[in-house]
Amino acid sequence: MKKTVLTISFIILIMAASIATTSVHALTNNSKNSTSSAAANSQSAIDQKILNEVASHVAKLKLVEKRGIIGTVTNSSSTQITLSDLNGNIRFVDVDELTRFSSPSAKSSFGISDIKKGQTLGVLGLYNKDSQRILARFVNVISIPKIVHGAISAIDNKNYTITVSTKDGSTVKVNVETVTRTFSYTKNTDLIRSGFSKIKMNEHVIVIGFPDIQNQKLLIASRIILFPDIPKDPTIPQQALAPQTNVTPSTGSGKKLTPITK
Numbered sequence: 001m002k003k004t005v006l007t008i009s010f011i012i013l014i015m016a017a018s019i020a021t022t023s024v025h026a027l028t029n030n031s032k033n034s035t036s037s038a039a040a041n042s043q044s045a046i047d048q049k050i051l052n053e054v055a056s057h058v059a060k061l062k063l064v065e066k067r068g069i070i071g072t073v074t075n076s077s078s079t080q081i082t083l084s085d086l087n088g089n090i091r092f093v094d095v096d097e098l099t100r101f102s103s104p105s106a107k108s109s110f111g112i113s114d115i116k117k118g119q120t121l122g123v124l125g126l127y128n129k130d131s132q133r134i135l136a137r138f139v140n141v142i143s144i145p146k147i148v149h150g151a152i153s154a155i156d157n158k159n160y161t162i163t164v165s166t167k168d169g170s171t172v173k174v175n176v177e178t179v180t181r182t183f184s185y186t187k188n189t190d191l192i193r194s195g196f197s198k199i200k201m202n203e204h205v206i207v208i209g210f211p212d213i214q215n216q217k218l219l220i221a222s223r224i225i226l227f228p229d230i231p232k233d234p235t236i237p238q239q240a241l242a243p244q245t246n247v248t249p250s251t252g253s254g255k256k257l258t259p260i261t262k
Contacts, residue, residue, distance in 0.1 A: 069085055083121060160175070173219065
């Protein structure tokens, strides 16, 4: 009987030990699974955050592009320049410590404080499609060629200048330099080289040039195109056109006749 009790007790101890071992393994496995699951969830959250940041950055990149504009200054401050572009649209330009300024006429350093109303600027920077503003990286003072279309109303052979009258009644004095390229266009010859000596009064003309730095009323011509076959624009006021230069008649003896003034 005693032997039987000892046998039963031994079996119970073995079963208890087996159950305890199984429980420990189960708890260990559950702990490992829980840790693994938590790590996986944490990694998933990190990955999702990275994806969101990348997507946000890509979206911002799509909104920003490099762009250049040209316009006339209407207003300026220490952080912003307002321009009226070539189409008359208002453009807002932001400047910061990375913005670089330049001007061909500047004798020393040139910066935002030197920007003046009425100047023509070329701006290159980062354009935001959402805000429609441009963050300037380079700001340059530039000169845009001026085009004058009209008729020759005066010729100064001594100073090599011509005066062009336009249909709005205004006149523009044009300086013809050695670098000025003059052309003549006809239906028979097309575009051919010409020169100052071949410019005639009342001739139809197009002048392309830049205002003189010292005298804004004087245009320095870079191109002159003459159209001898095309009559002057009839809308140009006749009084704006000077007559042909009169040549004083000669007697043939070398003495010039004095014109009768009475």
